Amino acid sequence: MKTEDAVLSEHDNGISFSAHTVNQNQIWKGSLDSVAFKPADIKDKLLNLDKPCYIVRAAGKIGVTNVGYLSQSDNNYTAPVQLVTAVPPISTQNFGDPTFLSFHGVKYAYATGAMAGGIASEEMVIALGKEKILSSFGAGGLSLDRLEAAIYRIQAALNSQPYAVNLIHSPNDQAIESRAVNLYLKHGVRTVEASAFLDLTANIVYYRAVGLGLNAANQIEIKNKVIAKVSRREVASKFLEPAPQKILTELVEQRLISELQATLAAKVPMADDITVEADSGGHTDNRPLVCLLPSIIALRDEIQAKYRYSTPIRVGVAGGIATPQSALAAFMMGAAYVMTGSINQSCIEAGSCQHTKQLLAQVEMADVMMAPAADMFEMGVKLQVLKRGTMFPMRAQKLYEIYRTYDSIESIPTQEKEKLEKQIFRKTLNQVWEETAAYLSQKNPEKLAKAINNPKIKMAAIFRWYLGLSSRWASSGEKGREVDYQIWCGPAMGSFNDWVRGSYLSAPNQRQVVDVANQIMQGSAFLYRMQSLKIQGLQIQDDYCQYYPLRSTLLGVK
DSSP: OOOTTSEEEEOTTSEEEEGGGSOSSEEEESOGGGOBOSHHHHHHHHHOTTSOEEEEEETTEEEEESOSEEEEOOTTOOOSSEEEEEEOOOOGGGSSOHHHHHHHTOSSSEEEOOOTTTTSOHHHHHHHHHTTOEEEEOOTTOOHHHHHHHHHHHHHHHTTSOOEEEEEOOTTOHHHHHHHHHHHHHTTOOEEEEESOSSOOHHHHHHHHTTEEEOTTSOEEEOSEEEEEESSHHHHHHHHSOOOHHHHHHHHHTTSSOHHHHHHHTTSOSOSEEEEEOSOSEEOOOOOHHHHHHHHHHHHHHHHHHHOOSSOOEEEEESSOOSHHHHHHHHHTTOSOEEEOGGGGGSTTSSSOHHHHHHHTTOOTTSEEEEEOSTTGGGTOEEEEEOTTOOHHHHHHHHHHHHHHOSSSTTSOHHHHHHIIIIIISSOHHHHHHHHHHHHHHHOHHHHHHHHHOHHHHHHHHHHHHHHHHHHHHHHTOTTOGGGOOOBOOTHHHHHHHHHTTSGGGSGGGOOHHHHHHHHHHHHHHHHHHHHHHHTTOEEOHHHHOOOOOOOGGGTOO
């Protein structure tokens, strides 16, 4: 015998409901011809996110429609169609923090992060910017001339449309940061994505403070926006708080900022947005998102209570965002926006070669590992890279072990040196040093002098020759060096490939960054709709609840 809460209706179209699910206070009015009863037609109705969705029961069958209207129930009226439940239209603009959209002039609480060496290319930034989606150019590791050319091209194509440029922390060479900041200020770059910072530097503080002023209403105006990517509370707190007074005082003394700007900088946070970076490609602490995001949000709330900023800092997420499921999970946890990374470098606009894109399109979640980073090699800092189809992570780790074991190139056993020259460098270590010295003489004479006088520094410089070039080979498609490609990649790449398998997006030559963004955001909205129906008591077959990236005019996806 069934109770009132038991399932009243079970149908072959895969949807059922319980007695307590039925809406007793309202009735649906409309044409029965608009109601879909077949599974394929029902899925189309559920996917029509711009319109409300009414779940009704007629002649013992459950159906779905997007048209009609609701009316108050009249006890004296027996409706031919029973309303089970309903959900309103849903817009992708409702996800995340609405101030992210207005502040950056974008249509989604969705952004793409910078991938160094121009992997997050001009083409990527322009394609997304034209669709009002924020994208950050991968400036890390590029020469000033190359970076300036990219800025010219992006600004000419986008005009006032949104874009950002990466400012990567360079602990071993502060001049790199300084030159990049001066270039951004020269060309009016109004948004930077600050990444890999271990502490605040005068460079990032200068960029932030020199853009401060007062508007006509005597309110603080922030012209230079900062999105800080962090994975630790101690680093997050530095960007959540105002700039250190000591650095501000030094900047005033150097006449880089005014007294007014220093005063204003003490009243605003160092960043407008904090991107909580979980298990991502490249530099990462491999932190689990479900633990890290709530911790940083709580820290933000503590600091907000202390300083009472007029606009609280937004906290978004990166690392592991690759599917509608992961994006929706982040939004439900309170993320102000989501940021994708690894998945974009397999798209046609990415500045990586076709061989790299083909490798990435085959990645599974376990096909990544940590390896020594070129920019922070001596510190033992690691980054997450692809291990499938490349020997780079194992060879890079071997170099670091040798660096830790020996004090100079000369102290490395002859047999070990021969292996390095034959298997990794493919030239003698003396030849590598000559090339390295020639490069440093042009780019960093001070570092060259240190390397000449310190055998340990010299060894690190030689080893970094391989670490630095391997990522360039992966971008340029260096023939014969495929096994040494350094490809930054997180497990999100495997998750994305699992999701798109069997669809048109499974082929890298079909992957466009705007399309991927649309599919993830539209998919998030669809999954939210399905969860809303389930929470209201509807039992829905799994086939209805899956969102696959299929070309559909219904979703407005090209």
